[in-house]
Amino acid sequence: MSALISDEVTSADMANLPLPESYRGAVVRDDEVDMFEGMTTAEKDPAKSIHLQDIPTPEPGLGEVLVAVMASAVNYNTVWSAIFEPLPTFAFLRRYGRTSELAARHDQPFHVIGSDMSGVVLRTGPGVTHWRPGDRVVAHCLSVELEAPDGHNDTMLDPAQRIWGFETNYGGLAELALVKANQLMPKPEHLSWEEAAASGLVNSTAYRQLVSGNGGGMKQGDNVLIWGAAGGLGSYATQLVLNGGGVPVCVVSNERRAEQVRSMGADLVIDRSAEGYRFWKDEHTQDPGEWKRFGARIRELTGGEDVDIVFEHPGRETFGASVYVTRKGGSIITCASTSGYMHEYDNRYLWMSLKRIIGSHFANYREAWEANRLIAKGRIHPTLSEVYPLTETGQAARDVHRNAHSGKVGVLCLAPEEGLGVRDHELRARHETAINRFRNR
Ligand code: NAP
Numbered sequence: 001m002s003a004l005i006s007d008e009v010t011s012a013d014m015a016n017l018p019l020p021e022s023y024r025g026a027v028v029r030d031d032e033v034d035m036f037e038g039m040t041t042a043e044k045d046p047a048k049s050i051h052l053q054d055i056p057t058p059e060p061g062l063g064e065v066l067v068a069v070m071a072s073a074v075n076y077n078t079v080w081s082a083i084f085e086p087l088p089t090f091a092f093l094r095r096y097g098r099t100s101e102l103a104a105r106h107d108q109p110f111h112v113i114g115s116d117m118s119g120v121v122l123r124t125g126p127g128v129t130h131w132r133p134g135d136r137v138v139a140h141c142l143s144v145e146l147e148a149p150d151g152h153n154d155t156m157l158d159p160a161q162r163i164w165g166f167e168t169n170y171g172g173l174a175e176l177a178l179v180k181a182n183q184l185m186p187k188p189e190h191l192s193w194e195e196a197a198a199s200g201l202v203n204s205t206a207y208r209q210l211v212s213g214n215g216g217g218m219k220q221g222d223n224v225l226i227w228g229a230a231g232g233l234g235s236y237a238t239q240l241v242l243n244g245g246g247v248p249v250c251v252v253s254n255e256r257r258a259e260q261v262r263s264m265g266a267d268l269v270i271d272r273s274a275e276g277y278r279f280w281k282d283e284h285t286q287d288p289g290e291w292k293r294f295g296a297r298i299r300e301l302t303g304g305e306d307v308d309i310v311f312e313h314p315g316r317e318t319f320g321a322s323v324y325v326t327r328k329g330g331s332i333i334t335c336a337s338t339s340g341y342m343h344e345y346d347n348r349y350l351w352m353s354l355k356r357i358i359g360s361h362f363a364n365y366r367e368a369w370e371a372n373r374l375i376a377k378g379r380i381h382p383t384l385s386e387v388y389p390l391t392e393t394g395q396a397a398r399d400v401h402r403n404a405h406s407g408k409v410g411v412l413c414l415a416p417e418e419g420l421g422v423r424d425h426e427l428r429a430r431h432e433t434a435i436n437r438f439r440n441r
Contacts, residue, residue, distance in 0.1 A: 014133035025112035025174030046082035047394030060125030070193035114173030115141035140368035190427035204363035207371035220245035230257035235383035316340030383407030407438035
């Protein structure tokens with residue numbers, strides 16, 4: 001442990017550290033995938049299905065890297081894995097396992113979950129030249145093979161594209177993690193381990209969805225409606241819009257979250273609970289009157305303008321309203337369907353007003369790198385609110401499932417306490433307040 005934290009240790013020292021035969025990881029288990037049968041989504045408790053288990057240490061294969069994980073973070077995909085929805089992730093692991101001898105290691109009766117991490121490179125596999133033992137890194141979660149031409153311009157289009165720690169094994173909620181070398185990026189050195197681990201998945205996703213030409217291609221002055229603006233994705237989307245000269249219109253569900261988005265510099269905030277929007281009259285019928293009331297509220301805030309871009313992820317519950325309130329020629333960019341994936345909207349408002357619906361998923365290598373660069377330069381900040389020890393990963397995921405958190409929920413893995421790992425104290429001092437604005441302490 002001291003070797004991982006010390007500034008004195010050389011790359012050769014790290015390479016000579018003996019690897020443990022096993023390590024502790026947060027897992028879901030194949031023999032428990034039916035444990036929530038008959039329950040509603042809300043009743044399923046991630047704290048019951050996530051366990052801490054000893055995992056045999058995998059040797060890094062061709063192009064792979066074994067990392068000592070200092071900290072990780074919970075993502076909503078941790079929740080999906082733990083409640084086995086929309087299907088158990090073991091189906092992904094089995095399919096991956098069939099593709100090659102190296103990939104076969106991923107097909108196990110356990111799934112080490114987690115798609116974010118910060119840590120120190122322990123071992124590099126054959127063919128890895130860019131990273132060395134001792135390098136301090138964060139990982140993005142895009143795993144691709146790039147053998148087929150489809151992904152050569154945009155790595156997200158690789159037919160073998162997988163999300164590490166969700167569709168692959170040996171993820172980040174653990175003491176060690178196995179990644180492909182090209183998932184690694186330099187750790188932002190003004191951040192602690194847990195702060196550095198918080199952003200990768202959501203920041204990269206929001207970057208592609210809003211900023212990249214593959215998503216919204218947001219330009220200066222654009223009005224952007226952001227659902228869940230104090231949540232994981234939304235707290236980064238809000239910052240990206242402000243950083244790019246746009247105008248975020250932030251939707252949240254309580255006053256505390258409204259304060260959090262205001263603290264980031266967003267002035268236009270809608271409290272969807274206080275204002276009581278009910279876009280669905282019942283399970284099958286939407287209420288266009290409520291779409292109109294919501295649109296009128298947006299115009300009231302913007303001085304009569306509609307939104308150029310909608311940052312969509314709640315899905316079924318909000319999608320009809322999102323299509324309605326988008327301005328003529330604007331875009332609805334969707335990356336998820338938390339409340340249900342069978343969306344309904346009135347298509348007349350789409351075609352007659354020349355709007356576009358764009359699907360977006362994570363980010364390609366380049367987008368993930370650019371998103372991390374914004375963090376490293378102190379332009380975008382982590383929105384960590386709570387930090388749990390690895391032993392309480394289940395509780396951390398339960399908070400996210402119940403929408404009881406804001407921003408990101410972190411997990412300490414090998415880092416013995418919070419606050420370690422900062423090297424660039426000057427940059428930190430400049431942004432200390434912004435880095436801490438979501439913290440509950
Ligand atoms: P999160 O931290 O739970 O934040 C989501 C926010 O959405 C919440 O803070 C909540 O804010 C709001 N929300 C929840 N249910 C809502 C509803 N029915 N109507 C309106 N707002 C609602 O989760 P996240 O990390 O942002 O992820 C959100 C979704 O995106 C998840 O389904 C996740 O799996 C998906 N995702 C997809 C990708 C991808 O690459 N495709 C990447 C990241 C995440 P308020 O209650 O304050 O309004």
